[in-house]
Structures are given as C-alpha cells and as structure tokens.
Amino acid sequence: MSMQGDHHTSPDDLDRRRFLKGSALLSTSMFIVGTALIHPGEGWAVEATGLKPATMQTLIKMARDIYPHDQIADKYYAIAVKGYDQKATQSSDIKTLIEKGVAQVDQIAKERHNRVYTAIIDESPRVEILHVVEGGPLFTMLRAGLIVDLYNQKELWPLFGYEGESASKGGYIRRGFNDLAWL
Amino acid sequence: MTSFPLNDDSVVVIIGSGAGGGTLGTELALKGVKVVILEAGPRIEIEDFINDEWASFAQLSWSDKRTTSGSWRVHKDFPNLPAWIVKAVGGTSIHWAGASLRFQDHEFKARTHYGNVEGANLLDWPITLGELAPYYEKAEFKMGVTRTNDIPGLPGNNNFKVLEAGATKLGYKEVHTGRMAINSRPRDGRGSCQQIGFCFQGCKSGAKWSTLYAELPKGEDTGNLEVRPESHVLRIEHDGSGKVTGVVYADSNGKHQLQKARVVCVAGNSIESPRILLNSASNQFPNGLANSSGQVGRNYMRHTTAAVFGVFDKPVHMYRGTTMAGIVRDESIHNPERGFVGGYEFETISVGLPFMAAFLDPGAWGRKFTAALDSYPNMAGLWIVGEDMPQETNRITLNKDIKDKFGMPVPNVHYDDHKNDISMRNHAYKQATALYEAAGATHVYQQTPYPSTHNLGTNRMSANPQDGVVNKFGQTHDIKNLFVSDGSQFTTGAGENPTLTIVALAIRQADYIAGEMMKRTI
Numbered sequence: 001m002s003m004q005g006d007h008h009t010s011p012d013d014l015d016r017r018r019f020l021k022g023s024a025l026l027s028t029s030m031f032i033v034g035t036a037l038i039h040p041g042e043g044w045a046v047e048a049t050g051l052k053p054a055t056m057q058t059l060i061k062m063a064r065d066i067y068p069h070d071q072i073a074d075k076y077y078a079i080a081v082k083g084y085d086q087k088a089t090q091s092s093d094i095k096t097l098i099e100k101g102v103a104q105v106d107q108i109a110k111e112r113h114n115r116v117y118t119a120i121i122d123e124s125p126r127v128e129i130l131h132v133v134e135g136g137p138l139f140t141m142l143r144a145g146l147i148v149d150l151y152n153q154k155e156l157w158p159l160f161g162y163e164g165e166s167a168s169k170g171g172y173i174r175r176g177f178n179d180l181a182w183l
Numbered sequence: 184m185t186s187f188p189l190n191d192d193s194v195v196v197i198i199g200s201g202a203g204g205g206t207l208g209t210e211l212a213l214k215g216v217k218v219v220i221l222e223a224g225p226r227i228e229i230e231d232f233i234n235d236e237w238a239s240f241a242q243l244s245w246s247d248k249r250t251t252s253g254s255w256r257v258h259k260d261f262p263n264l265p266a267w268i269v270k271a272v273g274g275t276s277i278h279w280a281g282a283s284l285r286f287q288d289h290e291f292k293a294r295t296h297y298g299n300v301e302g303a304n305l306l307d308w309p310i311t312l313g314e315l316a317p318y319y320e321k322a323e324f325k326m327g328v329t330r331t332n333d334i335p336g337l338p339g340n341n342n343f344k345v346l347e348a349g350a351t352k353l354g355y356k357e358v359h360t361g362r363m364a365i366n367s368r369p370r371d372g373r374g375s376c377q378q379i380g381f382c383f384q385g386c387k388s389g390a391k392w393s394t395l396y397a398e399l400p401k402g403e404d405t406g407n408l409e410v411r412p413e414s415h416v417l418r419i420e421h422d423g424s425g426k427v428t429g430v431v432y433a434d435s436n437g438k439h440q441l442q443k444a445r446v447v448c449v450a451g452n453s454i455e456s457p458r459i460l461l462n463s464a465s466n467q468f469p470n471g472l473a474n475s476s477g478q479v480g481r482n483y484m485r486h487t488t489a490a491v492f493g494v495f496d497k498p499v500h501m502y503r504g505t506t507m508a509g510i511v512r513d514e515s516i517h518n519p520e521r522g523f524v525g526g527y528e529f530e531t532i533s534v535g536l537p538f539m540a541a542f543l544d545p546g547a548w549g550r551k552f553t554a555a556l557d558s559y560p561n562m563a564g565l566w567i568v569g570e571d572m573p574q575e576t577n578r579i580t581l582n583k584d585i586k587d588k589f590g591m592p593v594p595n596v597h598y599d600d601h602k603n604d605i606s607m608r609n610h611a612y613k614q615a616t617a618l619y620e621a622a623g624a625t626h627v628y629q630q631t632p633y634p635s636t637h638n639l640g641t642n643r644m645s646a647n648p649q650d651g652v653v654n655k656f657g658q659t660h661d662i663k664n665l666f667v668s669d670g671s672q673f674t675t676g677a678g679e680n681p682t683l684t685i686v687a688l689a690i691r692q693a694d695y696i697a698g699e700m701m702k703r704t705i
Contacts (some may be wrong), residue, residue: 066548069557127549134548143548151540151556152237161498161560162536165234167387171377172340177504180341183348183495183622 030057030074032117042075050088050095054116058102059084059142061118065126066143067150071159080150081142101138108132185409189221193445194219195696196430197450198416198459201274202685204450205394206325208410209402210693211449216568216700216705217407219442219489220399221414221432223451227277232385236537239384239419245270248593249454249584255598256631260545265596268636270453272412273395275452275636276682277385279506281363281392282530283328284679285319288312289517290525290570293675296517297524302601303572304482308674309646309655314445318687326364326392326686327371336360337367337376340504342531345493345563349622350511350529353614357512361530364392364682365505371397376506380533395429404601414440417591418463419447419472419665427472433589440662441548446705447697448657450668453483453638457579457671460642460652473642473659480580482573482643483596484676485635487604489567490532491612492543493619494558494626499662500561501533511565514614515678523606526678527569529615534564542633563619567611568637572601598610637681642671655690656695664705668692 032053038045048056056078063077088095092152102117106130109117120126133139150156157164166172187194195211197204208218224245229257233239244267251258251265255664258265268275289296291312294305323331330336337360339347365386366375376390389396402408413435420429420441429443449456457480461471471479511529518526534542537558543555577599581592600608616627645651648660657672659665668679668689676685699705
C-alpha cells in the first residue's frame with residue numbers, strides 16, 4: 001500500500017473535520033474505488049495491495065476506536081496500520097488473520113446493527129463490538145502495533161504538546177526548562 | 184590502543200563495562216594492573232546517542248531473549264523484557280538518571296533493624312556504612328555528585344517545581360534537586376547540564392557521569408586497559424585446583440575465543456552475572472561456579488517501584504530538562520508504623536509521549552486511556568524507589584528449554600512481590616497522589632511497575648559462606664580469584680538508587696584486588 005496525495009493537514013482541513021464531526025459524513029469520509037481507499041476530506045488516497053480496501057478502511061476505523069483522539073486526522077491512523085497491507089502480501093497467515101478478524105467484526109456489526117462496522121455512525125456501539133473481540137488475535141495484534149506505530153509518529157507529537165528531540169537545539173536550558181509560573 | 188593476547192594469563196578479566204566493571208577496570212589500570220574488559224555490546228559514543236525513545240531503545244538496550252515467571256505485573260505486560268538495561272560499552276551507566284545517594288546505616292543492617300520478616304531472606308551486610316564511607320567519598324568526587332564536594336545542586340525544572348510545591352504543602356522537609364552525578368558546572372573535562380532531557384537515552388552533552396566517557400578512557404590512556412566490545416561471555420573456565428583460568432566468549436563474528444586470566448570479575452548486571460556463573464557448571468562445580476551456598480541467582484531484587492503522574496490544568500512540560508530533577512527523602516526511613524519495613528524515595532521522572540503511551544497502563548485502550556495521553560503536556564511525574572525484600576524464590580534460573588544464538592540457556596527471571604513490597608507501594612501511591620493533589624492536580628494516574636533498571640542481589644555478600652556468594656570485598660567464598668563487581672553482590676537493596684554504591688564498592692574492590700595480587704594470594 002502506498003500513500004498518495006497531500007500529507008499535510010491544513011488548518012482548513014481541521015476546521016472541516018470539526019464541522020463534520022458528529023455528522024453522518026464523518027463515518028463515510030473514506031470511500032473505495034477499485035483497490036483505492038480515498039479520503040477526500042483529508043486529501044489522501046491509499047492503494048491496497050495485500051488486503052481488501054474495505055479491510056483497510058475497517059482497520060483504520062478500528063485504530064481510531066482503540067485509541068481515539070479527536071485532534072488526530074484519519075491519515076495518522078492510516079499510516080499506523082498501513083504496514084499490515086504490506087505484511088499481508090508477504091504472509092498468507094497474516095492476511096488470513098486480518099481478513100478473518102475483520103469479517104468477524106463485520107459479522108457482529110451486521111447481527112447487531114444491520115450494517116458493516118465502518119457504517120455504524122456512533123462510536124459507542126462500535127466500541128462495544130471491540131470489547132467482544134478484544135481477546136482475539138486481530139485486536140491483540142492491532143492494539144500492540146498501534147501503541148508504537150501511532151504514537152511514534154513525530155508529526156503527531158506537537159498535537160500532544162510533546163517537542164521531541166532537543167539536543168540539536170541546545171536542550172531547554174534557554175528554552176523554558178523552568179518556565180512554569182502558575183504555581 | 185592497548186591489546187592483550189588471548190593467552191596472556193597475567194591479566195584481570197572483567198565481564199561488563201558498566202558502573203561496576205567499568206569503574207573497577209579503570210581503577211585497576213590506574214594502579215598499574217593489566218585489565219581486559221569483555222563487553223557484550225558495541226561501543227557507541229556520545230555523538231551516536233539518539234534523542235528518540237524507541238530508536239534509542241533499539242540502539243542501546245539489552246534485547247537478548249529472556250523469559251519471566253511469577254506474579255509480578257512485568258511478567259504479564261513484558262514477558263520477555265524483565266529489565267530495561269543497556270548492552271553497550273558503559274553498560275547501564277549510559278541509561279541511568281544520575282541519582283547518587285548513599286545507603287543509610289540501618290539499611291546495611293536490614294536483618295537487625297527489620298527483624299525476622301516472614302518470607303524474606305534478610306541478612307545484614309558484612310560491611311557497615313562506616314567502612315564504606317571513605318569509598319562513598321571517593322565515588323562522589325569521581326562522579327562529581329552535586330551537593331557534595333562543594334558542587335552546587337542542579338537548577339530545578341518545571342517537573343521539580345510541581346514536586347516541590349506539593350511536597351512542601353504536604354509537610355515534607357527534605358526536598359531538593361537531588362544528589363546527581365550530572366555536572367551543574369563544567370568539571371573533569373566535561374561540560375554542564377544543558378537541560379536536554381533524554382537522560383535515559385544517553386547524555387548527549389556528557390554532563391552525566393558514565394563509565395563510557397568519564398572512566399574507561401582514563402584507564403585506556405594508561406596502556407593497562409583493553410576494552411573489547413562485542414565480546415559476549417559464555418562461561419568461565421577453571422582448573423583442577425578450583426581456580427578460574429579464563430573466560431570463553433563469542434566475538435563479533437560469533438567465533439568462540441578463550442581469554443586467559445589471572446583473576447576474573449563478573450559485572451554483567453544481576454541477571455547476566457548469575458547466568459554466567461550457572462552456565463559455567465562443570466563436573467567439579469555441578470551447580471555452577473561459586474555456588475556451594477546454592478544462593479547464586481537467588482534473592483533477586485528490583486526495588487519497589489512505580490510511577491505516579493499528576494495532571495494539572497496548566498502546562499508543565501515535564502520532559503524539559505533533567506529526567507530525575509528532584510527528590511523527596513522524608514519517607515526514606517525505617518518506620519514500621521507505616522505498615523512496612525524499610526523506606527522509599529520520591530524522585531521526579533519524565534518520559535516522552537511514545538513511552539508514556541507504552542508504559543502508562545500497558546494493554547489499556549479506549550477514551551479513558553487516550554484522555555490521559557491528551558493531558559500529556561500538563562503532566563508532572565515522579566518515580567517511587569523503595570527497598571524490596573530479598574526472597575530466595577525470586578531468582579534467576581537457566582531456562583533449559585530456550586537457547587540463545589550461542590546455544591546457551593537463556594535466563595528466566597522469577598519475581599513475586601512480597602507483601603511488604605505491596606504495602607510500601609500502596610503507601611507511596613497514596614502519598615504521591617496526595618502530593619500532586621496538594622499541588623492542584625485535577626487527576627492522578629498510578630502507573631504499574633515496568634521492566635527493572637535496578638537489578639540487584641543475585642550473588643549476594645555475606646559474612647557466612649553458607650548465606651551468600653561473595654565476601655565483603657566481592658570475592659567469591661568458593662574461588663579466591665573470582666569476584667563479583669556489580670549490583671548482584673548487594674546483600675539487600677536499600678531504598679536508594681544503586682549506582683553510587685556499586686561504584687563505591689568497585690573502588691574498594693580495586694584496592695583489595697591490587698593488594699591481594701601484590702601479596703600473591705591471587
């Protein structure tokens with residue numbers, strides 16, 4: 001899978017996301033054309049090669065539901081899970097684990113809500129489905145991978161108020177190591 | 184650079200180049216003793232250190248396979264990573280935070296002061312604080328410990344300010360920016376702290392003491408010390424008289440080499456050191472070297488640890504500046520009225536966002552967890568470090584079912600919290616929570632213990648050879664020319680960070696070894 005398009009989220013994009021948040025549009029903000037998963041709101045598209053594009057869409061949604069941060073664009077969740085598409089091209093075991101796991105998630109979603117996981121608009125019924133599968137191999141692999149592959153994206157750190165590397169900037173000795181004045 | 188031949192049987196061979204082995208090797212070289220240090224890891228210099236938690240972890244940490252068992256939380260969360268220590272020249276003195284506290288008088292006499300604690304294998308050290316005090320002085324001078332030798336304390340960062348405010352409101356009295364082996368002004372050819380943060384990832388300014396750049400080069404300059412990196416020790420050999428004669432290691436190509444030795448000193452940290460002794464079992468020593476007591480690998484201690492993070496309604500940016508930026512010492516006393524024996528320290532701690540995510544509550548997910556991470560810039564953090572009880576059943580054993588790439592059994596680390604450990608941790612959680620609430624915290628997170636950096640006690644010192652592995656000089660009771668030179672010789676763990684004591688013992692041991700070599704007793 002390759003990421004295409006503009007990877008930079010502009011303030012306009014964030015405003016649009018805030019506007020869309022909670023509306024039905026948010027959950028359908030990605031759509032599939034052929035093997036491509038397209039996110040017009042954020043201006044990116046991915047090409048699925050090892051997994052079904054709908055499976056990638058579900059993984060991205062599951063990733064957000066496992067570690068939900070409203071300030072984070074979908075593309076970061078997409079980046080965090082895109083490695084599975086590549087792994088699926090190399091390992092039929094991984095491919096089967098993921099496709100079966102996603103099929104199970106969709107099966108529960110259909111039984112409960114008459115639609116696939118990504119089509120469930122509200123977060124809480126989706127999270128209830130995750131609680132059903134949280135002991136399973138897909139969830140276990142996804143969660144353990146996300147804890148590194150999501151939070152280790154340097155582009156995300158400013159959104160959490162984390163500044164990262166400091167030695168090349170001379171440390172914080174003149175950059176606020178003791179600037180706290182509210183106590 | 185000096186290089187000694189493999190068949191030179193006049194050298195002292197030290198296994199490991201960290202706070203214990205690196206200090207011992209340098210001290211011996213300065214006395215004119217020829218030393219070969221075998222270091223399992225590569226030589227990574229200051230300019231190579233990385234201000235990035237995961238990248239640095241991959242660069243520095245000991246990631247060879249280990250297994251775990253027992254009821255400790257680390258077994259569940261990190262089954263193959265019992266310890267967070269370094270595999271590189273300099274060892275864990277690259278990773279340590281710099282806190283340099285002397286053990287207290289009563290902590291050297293734990294059995295006497297704490298009494299017969301059920302399930303604990305307590306013992307008094309065969310040395311006293313008085314005996315070690317001159318060596319503590321030498322260690323503090325060597326390491327440039329702040330608040331000793333007229334060296335000023337480090338300035339407090341934001342994380343310290345919050346700690347100090349809460350501690351003062353709670354009525355704690357001994358609150359300051361610590362005794363740190365981090366230069367608060369240029370000293371010993373190294374600059375002063377630039378408040379970089381990332382102390383755990385290797386100090387990129389060199390202000391923090393590490394054997395890598397503060398000791399080993401001084402030893403190497405004498406021509407008496409060879410540090411041989413990527414030399415992974417497999418076993419120690421001995422002759423028919425029971426004296427050790429050399430060390431077998433795998434070189435950087437995986438080829439086995441035998442370095443002959445007059446004296447062998449084991450300083451591979453408290454998991455690897457007993458593993459090497461156990462893996463050196465022979466017909467003459469079927470239970471491993473120096474193990475007539477059966478205590479090799481036993482009494483594994485890791486300190487009663489945990490971290491606590493307070494969330495405030497305004498920014499803290501705890502990661503700016505020294506990681507361990509301040510200390511509260513008031514609970515570091517023996518007062519059984521609190522419901523446990525021994526004491527603990529509060530020391531500030533900070534981690535970056537990636538490690539906060541990984542270690543705050545391993546396995547957690549969902550909005551409750553992400554809300555905590557969303558409050559990251561407004562967090563202040565502290566670490567609890569307290570005395571845990573030595574237990575015979577907490578131990579390093581050889582896992583015969585799993586072999587490493589050299590064909591040697593990997594170590595298994597078994598640990599169960601003693602009920603004293605749990606009582607102490609719960610007391611510390613309560614006090615730390617009160618501390619942050621007193622400073623205005625809107626929420627407090629109590630983090631579970633993560634992989635151990637303080638690994639202690641698995642080749643412990645004892646007056647009586649039946650109770651432990653080494654005597655008061657770290658010399659094994661069974662084999663005169665075999666020594667233990669790291670934290671595994673600790674009889675008990677005390678409530679303080681171990682490095683200063685490891686260094687003090689190494690300086691003292693260097694005097695002893697050089698003296699005994701002169702007398703030709705070894």
